[in-house]
Amino acid sequence: MSRENLDKFNNAVSAILGVAADEVVDSLSSESVDSWDSLNHINLIGALEQEFGVMLPTESIASFQSVAGLKSLLADHGVEL
Amino acid sequence: MTVHSPDESSPAQIATRIADALAEVNDAPTLVKIGHAARGLRPLAPSQPLAPVRLACLGSFTMNPLADALFLAGVGAGMNIDPYFAPYGQFDRALIDPSSGLGVSNATVVLLAVRLPDVCPALYEEFASLDESAATRLIDDWIARLASAIHSFRARNAAPIFMLDYESPIIPALGAADRTASPSQVAVIARANDELRRIAREIPNVRVMEYDALIARHGRRTWADARLAAYARIPIAQANYWSFARFVVSHLRPMLGLSKKVLVLDADHTLWGGVIGDVGPAGIALGPDYPGNCFVAFQKRILDLQRRGVVLCLASKNEESVVLDVLRNHSSMVLREQHFAAIRVNWDPKPGNVAQMARDLNLGLDSFVFLDDSPVECQMMRQALPDVLSICLPKEPAELPGVIDSLDCFEQFSISEEDRRRGALYRAEVGRRSLEADVVDLPTFYRRLEMVMTLAVDNPMDAHRAAQMAARTNQFNMNTVRHSEDDIRRFIASERHHVITLALADRFGDNGVVGLAIVEKTPDEWTITTLLMSCRVLGRTVEHGLIKWIAARARSCGAERLTGLFVPTTKNKPFAPFYESCGFACVAGSSPERWTLPLRTADTNVPDWLRIVVNGGAKKA
Structure with missing residues (x-):
């Protein structure tokens, strides 16, 4: 797990959802975070694409609404967290 | 940027932090930077003198994800934008239905972001199967629907409306043959845009923003992200949110007098x-x-x-x-x-x-x-x-x-003769100041300036310049009401009002039209409802000369009192002592402040160094 990538990931989640970067944990999900609605999720996927220079599948906009899910999605696309 | 608590810093330090944060976002406007900066600045915004803007976004597409970018671009231009997003696709209901909610009825500005591909999809998706009359009918029907929705809104609400113009396709449906074909897709869309501009000319306070040019500047192929457009109906790629937000804000600047000079x-x-x-x-x-x-x-x-x-x-x-x-x-x-x-x-x-x-x-x-x-x-x-x-x-x-x-901060809705000459005007100003430095006493300085004030009363030719001054003048402005050109024309036509513009010339050159007063008349009382003067000519007693002239005129029409209002803003402090310096007395407890001058005893002698020439005034007694 790359520390730099993890910081970048936490920073992105924090910027879009408004949770503090050090409170971004795997168990966070759209169920537990109020600001994690479908529109913010779109911005979150976009932010991760911009930060890591990857293109994520369109279906990911509709699913993976948890920190753990996003991390495994990024891992599938070659981003080691 | 780091989020600090707002309470420890002075407004000036906060202003620096805001400027730094915006410079960083402008450098690389990623969603992460926009998100962090917007979150950091929201609690700081109230400490700053930002113009509040309630922006009703009525779109044919999803605009909510642009909220942070709009807010942030607004702060960068001196405004605090509070966006309201009408339910997706309900733009014409929101315009027509008086009960469409406070978000629309309380708006100070309406952004009507309707894309032609959303309302006339056949023009973009199956153009080759349309004949000339079918294409024309599609445009005519849509324009009629749009015009009637805007008319209906305008009948009950004066808020300015900004509309996006219509985009060209990435590649015309008929390819290289498009321009010579009949119908031509590009020509049909151009006609729709002509119709859109006609609506803007005919309905007061409606303006067109050149959205197609924005898309072209960024590249038609990359303006939208096909995935986002298909999945979420957001026809703007996330990489372009910041450009779109700045584009919108650049059009709000001139309306709010926030364009740079x-x-x-x-x-x-x-x-x-x-x-x-x-x-x-x-x-x-x-x-x-x-x-x-x-x-x-x-x-x-x-x-x-x-x-x-x-x-x-x-x-x-x-x-x-x-x-x-x-x-x-x-x-x-x-x-x-x-x-x-x-x-x-x-x-x-x-x-x-x-x-x-x-x-x-x-x-x-x-x-x-x-x-x-x-x-x-x-x-x-x-x-x-x-x-x-x-x-x-x-x-x-x-x-x-x-x-x-790429500088989008100097935007004006129109360019006047005064604009073209402004450089020379300000150079002359520097010359006047060096004269001032040579002279011992002010009356001598004023006399050497050889000033001639030309007052025009109710002259429709000045409506354009009057509206422009109302939009731009911040410091010497009694209430900063931004009258549109149509508003000014209504006052000119009204029997109960006078619109007085003031032009000033002196030995260093002609300053052009630099002052505006609007008065409302009753038999007993004339009330000044607008009074503003370009700061370029302040400190030369011109503003006092204007008030004395209005007072003399009111008295000769039989009025007992001349009244002036004052609504303080963060920027018009230079105006605050003005009425008192003209001999007005403040009406105790009035809000907004009312100042009155009893005309029977008022001194209306204009200083000897001001020559006044009056044009017009024949419209009404």
């Missing part, structure tokens, strides 16, 4: 390549070949800004004689001494020089833009004068002209 330029590495003090006039890069041609092109773009009304200043750390020699004698210089309203070449820190320019020109620092190649100078300016928009220039000379093209 002054461009301060550095000299070395900015107007020319190299350091003049080191290499001398023969050694600087300025001429027909790279990199000199980039600086020539840059100067030409700047001169064009000056010719549309932007005031230029020069702030350089150099020996003054050396820089003046280049301005006067270098054969490839485009910008010459006479193009600059103020030149300060010395070794003092630049913020002090810029502050002095603001005083000399009598313009607010928040109307200044500062361009410098040095990140250190830009940082210093943001630190000392956060109200100044500081932009750091790229190192690559070829990129310089593009910087001017």
